[in-house]
Amino acid sequence: MLADLVVVPEASLAPVPDSLSLEEAATLPCAALTAWQALVVRGGLAVGDTLLVQGTGGVALFGLQIASAFGAKTIVLSSSDEKRERATKLGAFATVNYRTTPDWDVEVRKLTGGLGVSHILELGGPDTFDRSLRALAAWGHIAQIGVFSGFGPHSNLMRLQLINGTIDGINVGSAEQFEAMNAFLAEHLIRPVIDRTFSFDETQAAYDELASGRHFGKLVIRL
Numbered sequence: 001m002l003a004d005l006v007v008v009p010e011a012s013l014a015p016v017p018d019s020l021s022l023e024e025a026a027t028l029p030c031a032a033l034t035a036w037q038a039l040v041v042r043g044g045l046a047v048g049d050t051l052l053v054q055g056t057g058g059v060a061l062f063g064l065q066i067a068s069a070f071g072a073k074t075i076v077l078s079s080s081d082e083k084r085e086r087a088t089k090l091g092a093f094a095t096v097n098y099r100t101t102p103d104w105d106v107e108v109r110k111l112t113g114g115l116g117v118s119h120i121l122e123l124g125g126p127d128t129f130d131r132s133l134r135a136l137a138a139w140g141h142i143a144q145i146g147v148f149s150g151f152g153p154h155s156n157l158m159r160l161q162l163i164n165g166t167i168d169g170i171n172v173g174s175a176e177q178f179e180a181m182n183a184f185l186a187e188h189l190i191r192p193v194i195d196r197t198f199s200f201d202e203t204q205a206a207y208d209e210l211a212s213g214r215h216f217g218k219l220v221i222r223l
């Protein structure tokens with residue numbers, strides 16, 4: 001929000017969880033809640049499920065942490081081998097470098113014994129959507145969230161019909177879902193992954209860092 005004071009309807013607010021610092025709590029309302037709505041509220045995530053996340057930004061890593069707490073296995077795509085190692089330490093079941101393995105959908109199917117994954121956090125948009133359809137398991141669930149490569153994929157949805165698949169459009173989440181998620185994060189001792197915290201005066205540097213894509217997890221600006 002980049003403001004000292006803001007006016008919002010009370011119904012839109014949720015208390016800061018006791019277990020988290022203000023910086024940690026600031027990472028939750030958009031990235032974490034989006035992953036939560038996608039996987040838990042809409043996706044019905046369950047133990048034994050498999051998840052694919054694209055990249056190692058905020059939504060993807062919250063997805064990984066939430067899925068691990070549910071006993072689901074996550075495959076992380078990343079353009080960086082160093083970030084892949086960090087994702088493995090955070091609990092990823094497998095990782096694939098989408099730069100050196102552009103046909104990552106084939107690799108994802110191999111990693112799941114030919115079945116494909118049961119959930120996908122679709123973050124890429126037009127550049128990734130067709131591969132996501134091919135990486136999805138029968139009865140699988142795609143959460144349409146991201147726009148890294150632009151808006152509005154124009155995919156052939158025939159495959160979705162053949163595998164009884166589902167696509168849900170996700171727009172962040174409600175205050176009620178936010179409070180339920182916060183209770184879950186506290187119960188499972190999940191802490192947000194913060195790459196770096198900037199002071200208010202370093203706001204431009206924070207946006208430059210975000211644009212560079214070097215970050216792993218969240219960047220925070222401290223007021």
Ligand SMILES: NC(=O)c1ccc[n+]([C@@H]2O[C@H](COP(=O)([O-])OP(=O)(O)OC[C@H]3O[C@@H](n4cnc5c(N)ncnc54)[C@H](OP(=O)(O)O)[C@@H]3O)[C@@H](O)[C@H]2O)c1
Binds near residue numbers: 214
């Ligand atoms: N629908 C909603 O309500 C909602 C809510 C929040 C965010 N979003 C959208 O969801 C997306 C993710 O948000 P975020 O905040 O998590 O982003 P972020 O933190 O900025 O994630 C950046 C990372 O994503 C990866 N990435 C970038 N382009 C990629 C591509 N073409 N294929 C695969 N990975 C790619 C890169 O990871 P590596 O460096 O590891 O390669 C990059 O470092 C954005 O498009 C954002 O606008 C939507």
